[in-house]
Amino acid sequence: MLQGHDHAFRLLVEKYRNDVFRTVFAVLRDQKEAEDAAQEVFMKIYTSLPQYENQGFKTWMTRIAVNHAIDVKRKQARRREEVVEALEQGAIGIGTQRDSVEKEIIELDQRRLVRKRLNELPENYRDVIYGFYIAEKSYQQMADEQQVQVKTIETKLYRARNWMKKNWKEDDFS
Structure with missing residues (x-):
C-alpha cells in the first residue's frame, strides 16, 4: 500500500x-x-x-x-503540571521582590498543600474545582469542554464545595 x-x-x-x-x-x-x-x-x-x-x-x-x-x-497531564509549576515559580519570583525568603517558603508550602488536598477530592469534583478556581474558567467553558449542560457544572461545583466543607477544616490548610 x-x-x-x-x-x-x-x-x-x-x-x-x-x-x-x-x-x-x-x-x-x-x-x-x-x-x-x-x-x-x-x-x-x-x-x-x-x-x-x-x-x-x-x-x-x-x-x-x-x-x-x-x-x-499523558502529555496533557504533564503540560498541566508544568503550567502549575510555572505559575508557582512565577509567584515565588514576585514574592522575592516584595517580601522575605521566609514568606516565600510559607507560600510555596501552602500551594503544595492546596495541590495535595485537591488531589484528595473525588475526581468528578476535582475537575470543576480546578477549572473554576485555579484555571479561572467560566461555567460555560467547562460545560463546553465536558460536553454537559451549564446546570451540570453548577451542580458539580455546589456538591464539590459541600464535600470540602464536610471533609476539610480550615486548620488543615495552615
Whole structure:
C-alpha cells in the first residue's frame, strides 16, 4: 500500500475514520483533541504499514489508536503540571521582590498543600474545582469542554464545595 497507493489509503481512511475517532475520543473525551489525535493515528498507520503482519487489521489499527490517545493524555497531564509549576515559580519570583525568603517558603508550602488536598477530592469534583478556581474558567467553558449542560457544572461545583466543607477544616490548610 505504501508504493504510491494514496487512493487505496484514502479509501482505508474513509472506511475506518469513525472507528478511529471513537476510539481516541473514548480516551481523550475532547472533540478537538480527538480530531487531531485521529489524524495523527492515520499518519502512524500509514508509516507503520510495512510492519503490519496480517493479524487483524482493525485490531491492529485500534491498538495504534488507543496507544496514541494514551500518549496524548499523558502529555496533557504533564503540560498541566508544568503550567502549575510555572505559575508557582512565577509567584515565588514576585514574592522575592516584595517580601522575605521566609514568606516565600510559607507560600510555596501552602500551594503544595492546596495541590495535595485537591488531589484528595473525588475526581468528578476535582475537575470543576480546578477549572473554576485555579484555571479561572467560566461555567460555560467547562460545560463546553465536558460536553454537559451549564446546570451540570453548577451542580458539580455546589456538591464539590459541600464535600470540602464536610471533609476539610480550615486548620488543615495552615
